[in-house]
Amino acid sequence: MFWKLFQDLALNISLIVTLAYLMTRTKLFRRMLLGKANTQEKLFxxxxxxxxGIAGTYSGVEIKGALANSRVIGVAVGGLLGGPLVGIAAGLLAGGHRALLGGFTALACGIATLVEGGIAGYAGRKFSGNLTWKRSLFIGMGIEVVQMLIILLLARPYAAAWDLVKDIGLPMIIMNGIGISIFVTVIHDSLEEEERIGAVQAQKALYIANLTLPILRxxxxxxxxxxxxxxxxEQTDVAAVALTDRxxxxxxxxxxxxxxxxxHVIQTLATHQALDSGELKLAATRIEIGCADPSCPLFSALVVPLHFQQSIxxxxxIYRERARGISPVDWEFGAGLGMLFSTQLELATLESQAHLVNRAELKALQAQVNPHFLFNAINTVVSFCRTDPEKARHLLLQLGDFFRKNLKSAEKFVTLREECEHIRAYLAIEQARFSERLCVREEITDEALNWRLPGLTLQPLVENAIKHGIYPMSTPGEIVISAFVEEDILVVRIGDNGVGIPAETLTRILTGVEVSTSGLGIGLQNVAQRLLILYGKKAEFVIESREGKGTEVTLRIPPAAAAERLGFLE
Structure with a gap:
């Protein structure tokens, strides 16, 4: 009887594991595991x-007036994956049902099921994101021990309860613990496989985006x-690829x-729908594709709209050669690729604006956009397109704002407030690239914010601090931008705790000698030269740097009227 109990419980587990696998195929279950299930879905x-759990009760083996069963598996897994509320509620449902069936262990088993659901729920919350098969096994065996103890405490007569636990205790503790562990493992393995496939598709989409970037420009x-x-x-296994305009x-x-x-004129209804709605559309059959050629090998297609600003x-x-051949993986891949292409089309316009800036406004001032910054900015936006589309959109707007301010600010005076807004647009891209590696702090008085100064004076200094001060470090760095008015002079300091400038190099920069290492000094010299042309000796430009400690640039800028007399102010 002892070994037969092991066999019967193993049969029950195989049925439950099959259900576990089927559950992983549903979107609802994946949403729950990702913590995105709403109240209605949690109730389901x-x-x-x-x-x-009730099914585990009915599939149990009757023994000595009680049931050796796998009820705990459903309840415990619900708690481990869904949290305390799901575990307790599922335990109440399955345990209440068991109590109504009667028998001398009815109340004890009903209460035990409720308690097990609660324990599993709290254990699931504690080990959320790190629920290994070993932990699941020990949790499952542990809560089954709790059930045996509750039976001994509550079931009467005690002698019958003890006699029952001696027979069913070990088989249920071991087999149900294994069942819970297998259930959880099957679910997590399925999700990891899906994530792996998604990661491969994302990598492929980014690789294609990099290849097509210079083309879509x-x-x-x-x-x-x-x-x-x-x-x-060439980079995918699809049957065909097409691009259309409207x-x-x-x-x-x-x-x-x-x-x-x-x-050829667009014929597929799904394509017209995608152009009108801006949403992905599926042509699941050859008829829906709408091709008039009877020998056409294409039987299904995914249509992805390409956005540009506010229009399609x-x-x-993307085509497949079988009906309903577009898989969820194809759908995600197409959506990601369409988003990346849309971003590239947006950036193509921004790059065009950058060229205009270089040729016109900034040409006389030599304050042109660093092409490496543009390339890095594009790559940064692209990297967020799949993982965080809203952030990618925000960065794209910041990039556009940066170029617009470059275009408008090159040959006119602006307030320090406007110059700081320009810097923040630039920093939005850089901080997205560097994440925690870059911290920027502002210490600016209200009086200083209204001071007028030449446009594009401070941004090259901030860029220089990041590129040549913070970027070479392996540890996080900080940039401090401070400004205040002192004796009718605006004092601005831009300091960093980066690698600093070697003494010999600093001397060459201060004397105006060209420095060839990665553009170091060009931005500093441009700003210094502009201030000299506009204000003469009334403005000051001071660089202090210690190798390994950081660099601080101090500007002392007189009122705009001092430059107005020279005819430079609009």
């Missing part, structure tokens, strides 16, 4: 795990669309290219 999960034309479609087709096919590469040709400028289409 309580009902599910409670019913799983030129805009969305037939030539660029064909080159982009060719890259996607009216016609710009490029089609892969199966069906003999009759899906560039210049075209679509990306």
């Amino acid at each position: 999960l309580v009902f599910f795990f409670g019913c799983l 030129l805009g969305l034309t037939k030539e660029t669309a064909h080159r982009v479609a060719q890259i996607i087709y 009216e016609q096919i710009l490029a089609h590469v892969g199966s069906g290219s003999d009759h899906h040709e560039a210049g 400028v075209g679509t990306l289409k």
Whole structure:
């Protein structure tokens, strides 16, 4: 009887593990594991795990007026994955059902099920994100020990309870502990596999985005669309790839290219819907694709809209050669790629603005946008497109704001407040790149904020501090921007605790000698030269630096009227 009990419980576990695998296929279950389930969904999960516990009761083995069962597995897993509320509620449902079935252990088993659900819930909260199979095993065996103790405490007559626990205690402790561990392991393995697939797809999308970046800089034309479609087709296993504008096919590469040709008018209803709604659309069958060629090998397609500012400028289409062949992985991949392409089209316009800035406003002042900054900014925005689209959008707006201020500020005077806003737009990109490695602190008086100074005076200094002071360090760095008015002079200090400037290099910078190492000194010399031209000797530009300790640049800027007499003020 003892060994048969092990066998019967093992059979019950195999059924429950099968249910565990099926559960991992549902979006609801994944939402719960990610902590995104709403109240209605949690109620459904309580009902599910409670019913799983009830199923464990009915599949139990009758022995000595009681049941050796796997009821605890459903309740415990509900608690481990859903938290205390789910565990307790599922335990109440399954335990209440057991109490109503009767028998000398009915009340004890009902209370034990409730207690087990609560313990599992609190254990799940404690080990959230680190619930290994070993922990699940020990938790499962531990709460089964609790159940045996409750039976001994509450079930009467005591002799019958002791006789029962001697027979069912060890089999239930071991087998239900194993069942809980297997259940949790199956679920986590399934999610890890899904995350791995998602990571591979994200990596592939970013790789494709990097390959297509220089192409989409030129805009969305037939030539660029064909080159982009060719890259996607070569890097994936899809049947075909197409790009359209709002009216016609710009490029089609892969199966069906003999009759899906560039210049043809868009026929697929899903494409028109995507252009109108701005949402991904699915053409699940050949009929929905709408191709008039009876030999067309394409049977399903995903249509991804491409956004530019507030409008939809075209679509990306991914085809499969079987009906309903677009998988959830294809959907996520297409959505990520479409978002990246949309961002690249936005950045193409920003880059065009940057070229205008270089040729016109900033040419005379030699305050041009560092191309490395633009490249890094693009890569930073791209990296957030899949993981945090809202942040990517925010950074894109900041980048646009940065270029707009560059365009407007190069040859005019602005307030320190406006100059600080320009710096913050620049820092939004840099802090997204460096994360915790870069801390920026402002110590600016209200009186200083209204002081007028030449535009683009401070941003090159902040950029220099980051690039040549903070970036080379392996530890976090800090930049402090302070400003105050002293004796009718604006005093601005920009300091960092970075690597500092070697004494020999600093001497060359101060004497105006060109420094060839990674552009160090160019931004500093430009600012110093501008102040000299505008204010003569009335303005001061001082650099103090100690190698390994950091650098501090101090500006002393007189009122704007001092430059107005020289005819530089608008």
